[in-house]
Amino acid sequence: MGPSGTAVVTGIGVIAPTGMGTDAHWQAVLAGKPGIGRISRFDPSGYPVRLAGEVPGFVAREALPGRLVPQTDRWTHLALWAARAALDDAGVDPAALPEYAMAVVTSSSSGGTEFGQHEMERLYRKGPSWVGAYQSIAWFYAATTGQISIRHGMRGPCGVLATEQAGGLDAIGQARRVLRDEAELVVTGGTDASLCPYGLTAQLATGRLSTVEDAARAYLPFDVDASGYVPGEGGAILVLRDAAAVPPGAGYGVVAGYAAGFDPPPGSDRPRVLRRTLERALADAGCAPSDVDVVFADGLAVPAEDLAEARAISEVFGPGGVPVTVPKTLTGRLYGGGSALDAATALLALREGVVPPTAGTSRLAPGCDLDLVTGAPRRSAPRTAVVLARGHGGFASALVLRAVRGRDADGRGTTGVTEER
């Protein structure tokens, strides 16, 4: 058990279609500046989906050590960059901490698809001897965790969560558990980069990607014109530390509650799990629905899924009972990086006292009785945020984040740190 048992996010590294770096991302989010455009990483003209959120301006050979680039996939490149940014942001020198007290827990959705496609092309065009040795370690889900661990000398309990878009929250939940058990510092979050023909084709199989060609109308969660989602790449890496290792009032926020669930099989008469997962996360945080100031929704933009999520939110908070936002409308859904980026955005919202808007959505679909924040940021000084995420196939997760400074509605405590169990 960590000294306090309370996990504080002390560093954030964002690498997303909204920009490289936390500040660039946050400014884009506040300004509603979209990161979605025509796919440029390959010619998408032969595919039904041609829009995506791509990370602008990232050149791996300039941003990373020379030895790491050829042995890792782009999704790992992005995470290595973001991990360094997060550690710098946290003011941590890993060499100064015991290596077995630092852990890495990340999320991965599809592994190294671009690297894998490249090697497969060599296999069928030239033969087996042309497949590189690094295919053996570059593609698989834990590669990012492993490379961050090696680069920064972090040999504590490491792991990877592969639960599609829910993975970012599940990684943070596991990171908190590891922090409570034995680690002093955990690097967590996740990224994804599956914008190659192989990666996109695998995503198309779900039938849930938008084929709308207008970037401003392609991804409209909770809207009457919702038509599926736009894929994206990138994510966020966070540094978690026990509150006892952090000066009072420092950090972005506290991981106050977490829960994960899994939907019953199709055709079951049991209810879907999102509502109960949300309630369990609130119970874990020891807070009532009325304590929550903003919900960062999953926002799949598939009408039936939007309705299901809106109902789950309304059943817990009451119709229109809590501000809801979907800033990922600027980036598309980032799969393994998606809910990690949502958590990062929520933490920035808590620190800055602003709820960022949802881009695009203008007319709520019937039954989606939400107080959706659109148009401009809402300066409502949120203290507690909930992040919801659903992963393809039935994953559902909820995270409760609490601001570090100040008092909550009941006046308990002077910091988010001391008020927690």
Next chain:
Amino acid sequence: MSGFTLDDLRTVMRECVGVDESVDLAGDIGDVAFAELGYDSLAVLELASQVQRTWGVPLTDTPALEARTPGAFVAYVNDNLTEAGR
């Protein structure tokens, strides 16, 4: 002398397997251990695989992979080039 030189190896290392900024590849690396150059066993395997394809010499057997230094690796490649009649 023709054959496979240390400069040929440097080219493969630089272009295909990568080199860390802290390593001076242009320096006298012939007797420096691969490990000190940031090359683990997988990196040497990849190196051997690249040289095998480019130079048409079979290298995936154990001796090539057990070369501890660039100098030993170059010597092994040349031995095999000679055997291949080059």
